[in-house]
Amino acid sequence: MQKKIGIGIVGCGVVGGGVVELLRRHRGSIEEQADAALELRYVVVRDTNKARQVALDDTTLTADFAQVLRDPQVSIVVELMGGTDVAHSVVREALLAGKHVVTANKALLAERGEGLFALAERMGLTIAFEASVCGGIPIIRTLCEGMSGDRVRSVRGILNATTNFILSRMSEDGMDYAQALAIAQRRGLAEGTPTLDVDGHDAAQKLAILASLAFRSRVPCEAVFRQGIAELRPLDLRFARELGYVVKLLGQARLVERASETCIDARVHPVLVKRDHLLAAVRDEYNAVLVDADFVGPTAYQGRGAGAHPTASAVMADIVALARRMDTCPRAARPPCSRTIPLVAMDQIEGRYYLRLDVADRPGVLHAIAGHFGRHGVGIATVTQKKPGDAHVPLVITTHQARERDVQAALSLAKQSTLADVGDTCLLRIMDDDQDDEPTTLGAVA
Numbered sequence: 249m250q251k252k253i254g255i256g257i258v259g260c261g262v263v264g265g266g267v268v269e270l271l272r273r274h275r276g277s278i279e280e281q282a283d284a285a286l287e288l289r290y291v292v293v294r295d296t297n298k299a300r301q302v303a304l305d306d307t308t309l310t311a312d313f314a315q316v317l318r319d320p321q322v323s324i325v326v327e328l329m330g331g332t333d334v335a336h337s338v339v340r341e342a343l344l345a346g347k348h349v350v351t352a353n354k355a356l357l358a359e360r361g362e363g364l365f366a367l368a369e370r371m372g373l374t375i376a377f378e379a380s381v382c383g384g385i386p387i388i389r390t391l392c393e394g395m396s397g398d399r400v401r402s403v404r405g406i407l408n409a410t411t412n413f414i415l416s417r418m419s420e421d422g423m424d425y426a427q428a429l430a431i432a433q434r435r436g437l438a439e440g441t442p443t444l445d446v447d448g449h450d451a452a453q454k455l456a457i458l459a460s461l462a463f464r465s466r467v468p469c470e471a472v473f474r475q476g477i478a479e480l481r482p483l484d485l486r487f488a489r490e491l492g493y494v495v496k497l498l499g500q501a502r503l504v505e506r507a508s509e510t511c512i513d514a515r516v517h518p519v520l521v522k523r524d525h526l527l528a529a530v531r532d533e534y535n536a537v538l539v540d541a542d543f544v545g546p547t548a549y550q551g552r553g554a555g556a557h558p559t560a561s562a563v564m565a566d567i568v569a570l571a572r573r574m575d576t577c578p579r580a581a582r583p584p585c586s587r588t589i590p591l592v593a594m595d596q597i598e599g600r601y602y603l604r605l606d607v608a609d610r611p612g613v614l615h616a617i618a619g620h621f622g623r624h625g626v627g628i629a630t631v632t633q634k635k636p637g638d639a640h641v642p643l644v645i646t647t648h649q650a651r652e653r654d655v656q657a658a659l660s661l662a663k664q665s666t667l668a669d670v671g672d673t674c675l676l677r678i679m680d681d682d683q684d685d686e687p688t689t690l691g692a693v694a
């Protein structure tokens with residue numbers, strides 16, 4: 249083994265510590281795979297006096313990133329600090345100093361990735377980002393390499409561990425949202441700001457990256473429709489279960505034809521998934537991604553989407569891949585966004601819907617509510633009036649295939665009905681029947 253590759257890690261929190269531990273534990277096999285000796289020369293942290301769990305041996309612990317930039321023996325900078333401001337400077341300066349970058353920072357890539365990838369390309373360098381989406385699941389490699397000879401039609405899945413954990417607790421243990429969130433936070437799953445997870449931001453950033461790679465067209469994170477789980481009530485999860493569904497927060501992106509134009513439908517929101525569907529069995533902090541492509545058909549990838557070890561595993565795979573190619577002039581790995589495909593507006597999408605309306609329990613109410621849906625061309629598939637609570641009863645409706653715009657319009661009129669005196673409502677989307685193909689192969693199982 250002749251090659252020696254110097255590495256500088258910036259940020260030594262949960263993931264940084266995991267990478268150091270992984271290299272210590274499996275150095276022999278990692279270096280064999282990399283066909284190079286990996287020298288962890290620096291770990292850059294804000295506070296060098298802070299007590300740390302990881303043993304750094306000969307590695308220099310420093311607060312001075314410039315040391316890494318100046319060291320000609322460092323060829324890979326691993327950005328694991330998170331955030332989008334300082335992290336942006338770190339990645340930019342590393343590239344300008346001629347160093348390849350490995351990052352787990354999906355927010356940085358989703359929001360500011362375009363400029364950074366352009367810079368990397370100009371410098372003839374690579375930004376590797378396997379760990380940025382779904383922790384240990386090798387989904388970036390799957391889309392960029394495994395599917396490079398096919399035409400991806402859709403990518404969808406459970407992209408956020410925290411919300412999947414919360415929904416599992418609510419659905420399986422009957423907890424309310426606040427109780428389940430508190431447990432997720434105690435387990436260290438939720439992001440520093442839990443709203444990033446629970447309002448769907450984290451999943452939308454991951455979906456934007458996946459969709460851009462899958463369709464080779466930049467999908468801006470802001471263009472992804474987003475609805476989180478904070479408003480979900482345990483009773484809707486229970487009613488969904490009685491109807492044969494499990495509620496999951498899904499990120500979904502697919503190619504659709506609209507007026508003979510190909511468009512991308514990209515969204516993150518809670519979805520009623522059939523109880524026997526593969527995604528329904530993905531519980532707790534597990535993630536799963538289903539990719540459907542023209543020739544290969546449906547495929548599935550499942551594993552732990554967050555945490556020190558799974559994410560460190562993905563970071564290390566990027567380091568190994570870079571190290572292998574280091575002496576053959578590594579090429580800039582710019583996500584190939586060669587096309588610009590328009591996105592479908594949310595009100596144009598079609599699907600089936602679950603609606604719960606708390607209504608007054610009096611004669612004529614069902615007729616009044618059903619009338620609004622009928623007038624908007626929304627066919628009702630099932631109606632159930634649940635047991636009365638106080639003066640109001642939950643009316644649970646599922647629809648046939650309908651347009652989002654029509655369902656929203658009918659619901660808004662129903663809410664104005666004096667007779668029905670509608671209180672709390674809930675609108676959820678049911679997984680499209682035409683997307684229900686069972687995957688034929690299983691990818692990474694952690």
Ligand code: HSE
Pocket residue numbers: 382407408409410411437438439445450553554555
């Ligand atoms: N907080 C994220 C999640 C992990 O719950 O999936 C990092 O993306």
